[in-house]
Amino acid sequence: MSYADTALPVRLDRETATPLAVQLADALREAAAGGHLRGGDRLPSTRALAERLGVSRTVTSAAYEQLHAEGWIAGRHGSGTYVTTPPTRAATSVSAPGSLLAEAETAPMLDLTPGAPWAAGLDRAAWRRAWRAAADPDPLTRAHRAGLPEYRATVSEHLLRHRGLAAGSVLATGGTTAAVVELAAAVVRRGSVVAFEEPGYQRAVQAFRQAGITVVGVPVDEQGLRPDAIPAGARAVYCSPAHQYPMGSRMSAARRVQLVERARAEGMLVIEDDYDGELRFDVAPLPLLAALAPDVVVHLGTTSKILTPTLGAGWLVAPAEVADSVLAYRDLTGTRPSPAGQRVLVELARTGDLGRHLRKLRREMAERRSLLSAALSGAGIPLLGDDAGAHLVVPADTADAETHFLTAAERHGIRLDGLSRHFAGTPTAYGIALGYAGCSREALIAAVPTLVELFR
Numbered sequence: 001m002s003y004a005d006t007a008l009p010v011r012l013d014r015e016t017a018t019p020l021a022v023q024l025a026d027a028l029r030e031a032a033a034g035g036h037l038r039g040g041d042r043l044p045s046t047r048a049l050a051e052r053l054g055v056s057r058t059v060t061s062a063a064y065e066q067l068h069a070e071g072w073i074a075g076r077h078g079s080g081t082y083v084t085t086p087p088t089r090a091a092t093s094v095s096a097p098g099s100l101l102a103e104a105e106t107a108p109m110l111d112l113t114p115g116a117p118w119a120a121g122l123d124r125a126a127w128r129r130a131w132r133a134a135a136d137p138d139p140l141t142r143a144h145r146a147g148l149p150e151y152r153a154t155v156s157e158h159l160l161r162h163r164g165l166a167a168g169s170v171l172a173t174g175g176t177t178a179a180v181v182e183l184a185a186a187v188v189r190r191g192s193v194v195a196f197e198e199p200g201y202q203r204a205v206q207a208f209r210q211a212g213i214t215v216v217g218v219p220v221d222e223q224g225l226r227p228d229a230i231p232a233g234a235r236a237v238y239c240s241p242a243h244q245y246p247m248g249s250r251m252s253a254a255r256r257v258q259l260v261e262r263a264r265a266e267g268m269l270v271i272e273d274d275y276d277g278e279l280r281f282d283v284a285p286l287p288l289l290a291a292l293a294p295d296v297v298v299h300l301g302t303t304s305k306i307l308t309p310t311l312g313a314g315w316l317v318a319p320a321e322v323a324d325s326v327l328a329y330r331d332l333t334g335t336r337p338s339p340a341g342q343r344v345l346v347e348l349a350r351t352g353d354l355g356r357h358l359r360k361l362r363r364e365m366a367e368r369r370s371l372l373s374a375a376l377s378g379a380g381i382p383l384l385g386d387d388a389g390a391h392l393v394v395p396a397d398t399a400d401a402e403t404h405f406l407t408a409a410e411r412h413g414i415r416l417d418g419l420s421r422h423f424a425g426t427p428t429a430y431g432i433a434l435g436y437a438g439c440s441r442e443a444l445i446a447a448v449p450t451l452v453e454l455f456r
């Protein structure tokens with residue numbers, strides 16, 4: 001006996017051995033692939049569809065869950081279920097027959113490269129609320145060159161509460177990398193030398209080079225950047241002391257003092273990229289460089305890692321003459337940080353949603369880090385950099401070993417990140433920087449046995 005639905009092209013056959021949920025999922029998938037259902041079409045609720053088809057709700061729920069997992073539909077009970085734009089071939093291949101190898105080649109890659117935020121952890125209702133509230137004020141005719149006053153106040157409060165920094169004056173930026181571009185053009189200037197962590201954040205290296213600045217690598221070890229290795233005459237030194245990118249070390253207190261003392265003595269600026277500054281596990285806080293020496297440190301923060309890089313909102317705390325140069329550069333070039341993301345952050349902070357998200361983020365990352373370190377260390381795999389942040393490092397002895405990790409992981413559908421690509425010069429350390437924020441916890445847990453097998 002078959003059932004037809006007037007609105008949806010679904011026919012169910014109760015006499016075949018194929019379960020009804022599978023038949024329903026197949027029919028809806030075909031309808032979406034064939035264009036009978038289009039991206040954005042709303043599907044009936046599982047209850048309504050079950051009634052129309054004369055099946056139990058378990059059947060419709062199971063079919064929706066399957067299509068949801070495959071990427072054909074989105075949305076949740078209550079707020080409606082919608083057809084998405086068709087997923088890529090890779091996503092549909094999950095249920096396709098074939099060998100394990102074929103499946104690994106076509107299944108969607110699990111991305112464990114560092115730097116992605118835990119965007120899935122954002123409370124969608126809070127996120128929508130903040131954007132709606134951010135749209136309430138009348139449109140501005142001109143963006144403030146230093147950022148919205150309420151944004152600057154929100155960031156000051158955030159820095160005091162979460163980073164122990166009493167910031168005199170905060171400027172809004174479009175994010176850390178955007179701020180580096182401004183600093184390169186307005187403060188460091190063409191022809192100067194910048195000392196840079198090696199390995200380090202290559203986008204910032206490129207931003208300096210594009211501005212005609214010479215970048216000189218300074219080695220890092222388990223205590224972070226080595227101040228004694230900074231070349232004399234450098235105009236500035238760039239570092240990520242909270243969680244060195246990519247090696248994962250935290251700059252020791254002694255090194256912090258040594259660094260700012262040298263900067264003061266030689267008239268260097270220290271650019272502190274507070275990468276992963278909000279995430280620290282079972283270890284004592286260390287003073288920000290900007291707290292130790294606000295006269296020589298330019299502190300850069302971002303919402304990219306705690307919320308999402310799509311907000312395009314960051315901040316800069318700097319000595320007055322540096323801040324003035326950045327503002328003068330903005331006037332000269334007619335550029336301003338966009339206020340949209342600033343307003344969203346203000347709203348998230350005003351409602352307490354930012355605080356709730358940070359607590360949730362810390363808990364989640366602490367759990368992920370524990371499960372990953374326990375599994376890897378338990379199998380005798382050496383680890384670095386797991387005291388803070390959202391990535392840890394599995395060192396390798398040689399370039400070949402790193403390449404083997406990358407290619408073997410890829411065969412298992414896992415994208416990893418090799419340390420060697422983070423060197424501006426010839427690589428001297430190898431291994432994998434393993435990011436654990438960007439994926440779901442379930443996917444991470446499912447990948448652990450493969451990772452253990454791979455690294456052992």
Ligand SMILES: Cc1ncc(COP(=O)(O)O)c(C=O)c1O
Nearest residue numbers: 115175176177201245275302304
């Ligand atoms: C070391 C480091 N600093 C800063 C950032 C963030 O920069 P932005 O604020 O431009 O997104 C990243 C992003 O990957 C990073 O790896």
